[in-house]
Amino acid sequence: MNRKQLVLSAAMIVLLALDAYAVSLYGFVGFFRMIFANFAGFTAFVDLAIALVLILVWMSDDARQRHVSALPYLLLTLALGSVGPLLYLIRRFGDRTDRSEPLAPHALRN
Secondary structure (H helix, E strand, O other): OOHHHHHHHHHHHHHHHHHHHHHHHHHHHHHHHHHOOOHHHHHHHHHHHHHHHHHHHHHHHHHHHHOOOOHHHHHHHHHHOOHHHHHHHHHHHHOOOOOOOOOOHHHHOO
């Protein structure tokens, strides 16, 4: 496991611990009630949703270019938020085929 994978794994562990703690305090439905309790929470939720949709599009395109299935990561993203992209990146950085290639090489060409 390389350094990028270790950092991403640590971020995922912290995120899962925070999620588990919030759900244990409020329950799954209560978690969403707290998010929608005021306009600030709703705004943060919409911002996160937009960011995750952009990540879903990138992940799908990247997986297609790399000839791997993005479906498990897309489903995890829809169910658990940032866990899906973090797992995808951990797997991607573990791929030894082209480590030197940047994350989004085609983004500069558009």
